[in-house]
Amino acid sequence: MSFKPAPWPRKLRSQHWYGGNTRDTIYHRGWMKNQGYPPDLFDGRPIIGILNTWSELTPCNGHLRELAEKVKAGVWEAGGFPVEVPVFSASENTFRPTAMMFRNLAALAIEETMRAQPIDGAVLMVGCDKTTPSLLMAAASTNIPSIVISGGPMLNGWFRGERVGSGTHLWKFSEEVRAGKLRQDEFLEAEQAMSRSSGSCNTMGTASTMASMAETLGMALSGNAAIPAVDSRRRVMAQMTGRRIVQMVKDDLKPSDILTRQAFENAIRTNGAIGGSTNAVVHLLALAGRVEVDLTLDDWDRGGRDVATIVNLMPSGKYLMEEFFYAGGLPVVLKRLGEGGLLHKDALTVSGRSIWDEVKDVINHNPDVILPLEKALTSQGGIAVLKGNLAPKGAVLKPSAASPELMCHRGRAVVFEDIDDYKARINDESLDIDEHCVMVLKNCGPKGYPGMAEVGNMGLPPKVLRKGITDMVRISDARMSGTAYGTVVLHVSPEAAAGGPLAVVREGDMIELDVPNRRLHLDISDEEMTTRLAQWKPSHVQSVSGYAWMHQQHVEGADQGADLDFLKGCRGNPVPKESH
Structure with a gap:
């Protein structure tokens, strides 16, 4: 800690607007006075x-x-x-x-x-x-x-004697409804208990x-x-x-x-x-x-x-x-x-x-x-950053919210091309999926959604939920709510919409997750990966105007914070030039 306070008093930035008696400073100061501020408030x-x-x-x-x-x-x-x-x-x-x-x-x-x-x-x-x-x-x-x-x-939410965490119990109760363990009217009753005071999420x-x-x-x-x-x-x-x-x-x-x-x-x-x-x-x-x-x-x-x-x-x-x-x-x-x-x-x-x-x-x-x-809940609670041929620039997983038995897992990919594809198919009883599969969601990253929505913690299919299964490995270029839980791999970079390897995962591919060794691997050869990437064509919708267009054109990958490329760095606070 080497900070040394600046001398005081000194001319402040605001005095370029309000200090002195020029036409311009009177212009700025005079209009402020219509709110009833006394003159000495502008004295520096x-x-x-x-x-x-x-x-x-x-x-x-x-x-x-x-x-x-x-x-x-x-x-x-x-x-x-x-x-x-x-x-x-x-x-x-x-x-x-x-x-x-x-x-x-x-x-x-x-x-x-x-x-x-x-x-x-x-x-x-x-x-x-x-x-x-x-x-x-x-x-x-x-x-x-x-x-x-x-x-x-x-404040804490309470429902039938149980603490209710905003967000966390939304996901939990929703899954219980889909599994047939909670009635819809009970879910609506629980809704009233989730947000019982002002403030942000209580989890x-x-x-x-x-x-x-x-x-x-x-x-x-x-x-x-x-x-x-x-x-x-x-x-x-x-x-x-x-x-x-x-x-x-x-x-x-x-x-x-x-x-x-x-x-x-x-x-x-x-x-x-x-x-x-x-x-x-x-x-x-x-x-x-x-x-x-x-x-x-x-x-x-x-x-x-x-x-x-x-x-x-x-x-x-x-x-x-x-x-x-x-x-x-x-x-x-x-x-x-x-x-x-x-x-x-x-x-x-x-x-x-x-x-x-x-x-x-x-x-x-x-x-x-x-x-x-x-x-401790877990001895290694930091964010796990996974890399491999499926995420060359990295992906993240939250160990403290994941299932220990799934931290090392190999399974068959069930692939959803985007969130609409997921919603259209996830409740279909004929969907070829079980608890050993790996759910893969594409085109939900910074460019693809656009905006990188919190859809990475995909709800499980009802036929799996009915078995009493509450977690599966899920992989996407999306985010998930901080209130959510599960063995969910997120922020896969490069994202699918930018032509990252996630874009070429196919139904039936085998995927290996090895959190202790920080590995996320698509089980195909390097030659096959090269061929698939060469054949890939964008499928996500490109915006043609407005902020959405600017966002898609300039947003960086999740591995860099998903900021707009032209906003990086400190531009400071120079006093703008007068306009009159």
């Missing part, structure tokens, strides 16, 4: 943009409007000038074809919002899956002092994972990740965040000071310890690309391989985020990693202190939620 105090992803169509973030008021209170208290700015909000729950397609569009729009307007620092108000990475990517690209405040997870899904990644990276105050959305302590955290961003501006503490390689290595190890979502892989790879940190899939495999999963939360374990918070939350996990030599203790955080200084004195209040090492 830090102007803080509260970038709010609140939307009534982003239900996980539906409470952020009220939370923003607490952020504003903190900014005012610290001598700043808060301005709330609504920004692009990509909802996991409503966006089609998939919210992932719009993560990059949101990052682009928010980056330009930050750059084009008179803000000196930013509070990133996030929650739903893609809002956290999109705002972090934008902040990294502009390098304006920024801090994350998450909306927090929902260690992608929203909670990315909140944990933001905290581990040092971009949020310690303890931010796990506080439930409706707990009064979430509002306290928001107010403290508002206070802190003002001092960050005065110190000129920027994302580039915090988002170092050491920070990313801490995040990779933490993801293994918490049993975090596979989606964290594409988001952190993209974020690293924005700050020009050379992060690869190999780093994910190497960094997480020997990290035990010690957080006993769904979908890997049995508890939910509410219990995780009561147990002590992410700081307890970070302390455990630090004690085991798996944390870069000097990594800087938005508090201005090292990550170790933030967590070294915390206490684990429930060792059944945050487990001792000898009771």
Whole structure:
């Protein structure tokens, strides 16, 4: 940790809009005054943009409007000038074809919002899956002092005395309906129990994972990740965040000071310890690309391989985020990693202190939620990166959510050319499939879907479910929800739509999965593979205009974070030229 605060006072970025008495500054300042702001607010105090992803169509973030008021209170208290700015909000729950397609569009729009307007620092108000990475990517690209405040997870769901994890039980109950074990009316009754308060998913899904990644990276105050959305302590955290961003501006503490390689290595190890979502892989790879940190899939495999999963939360374990918070939350996990030599203790955080200084004195209040090492859910909980002739650039699998008996498996491929083919055939009783087969789904990657939807955890065929089978090996270039589970190989790269080997897998081919040796192999000769690839022709639909066209033309592979190629790197925050 070598950060040295900048001298204060100094001329801030916002003073290029509001400082002085020229025609242009009076133009900018005068219009702001129609909201009733007194003149001395424009005297050089830090102007803080509260970038709010609140939307009534982003239900996980539906409470952020009220939370923003607490952020504003903190900014005012610290001598700043808060301005709330609504920004692009990509909802996991409503966006089609998939919210992932719009993560990059949101990052682009928010980056330009930050750059084009008179803000000196930013509070990133996030929650739903893609809002956290999109705002972090934008902040990294502009390098304006920024801090994350998450909306927090929902309270536990309960159904007939059983904890109900949002997402996790959706998949479970859906399979039980298809297997004839749960009636449709019971499924609808359970629906009412899944989302009983404001907030994001209450499992260690992608929203909670990315909140944990933001905290581990040092971009949020310690303890931010796990506080439930409706707990009064979430509002306290928001107010403290508002206070802190003002001092960050005065110190000129920027994302580039915090988002170092050491920070990313801490995040990779933490993801293994918490049993975090596979989606964290594409988001952190993209974020690293924005700050020009050379992060690869190999780093994910190497960094997480020997990290035990010690957080006993769904979908890997049995508890939910509410219990995780009561147990002590992410700081307890970070302390455990630090004690085991798996944390870069000097990594800087938005508090201005090292990550170790933030967590070294915390206490684990429930060792059944945050487990001792000898009771870990799995001894190797990091994301497994698989390679082989079926995934030359890599694929990922989450060991903590997979079935141990399927981690080494050889089976006959049952191939679905796209998601529509899967939906048309999966319930057909004549489908030639059993539990020993390997389900293969093509054309669902960044270019192919387009957008790389969360369809990789394909539901099993009913005739297999009726046998009591709950897991099979599934392989695709798609993603899966962080709330999902199973022996699911994802993010196969290059993707099928780009002519990767996945595109030429045929019905009846034998496929070998060997997770311990990180191998994913299509059992055909090199000569046969070369012939098939030479004969391959694209079958996915190409968009002809609009953002979908731009996305398909410029999106990179999952192994590089699925960012748009022209958005990589930090473009900074130069003051735009006057236009009048």
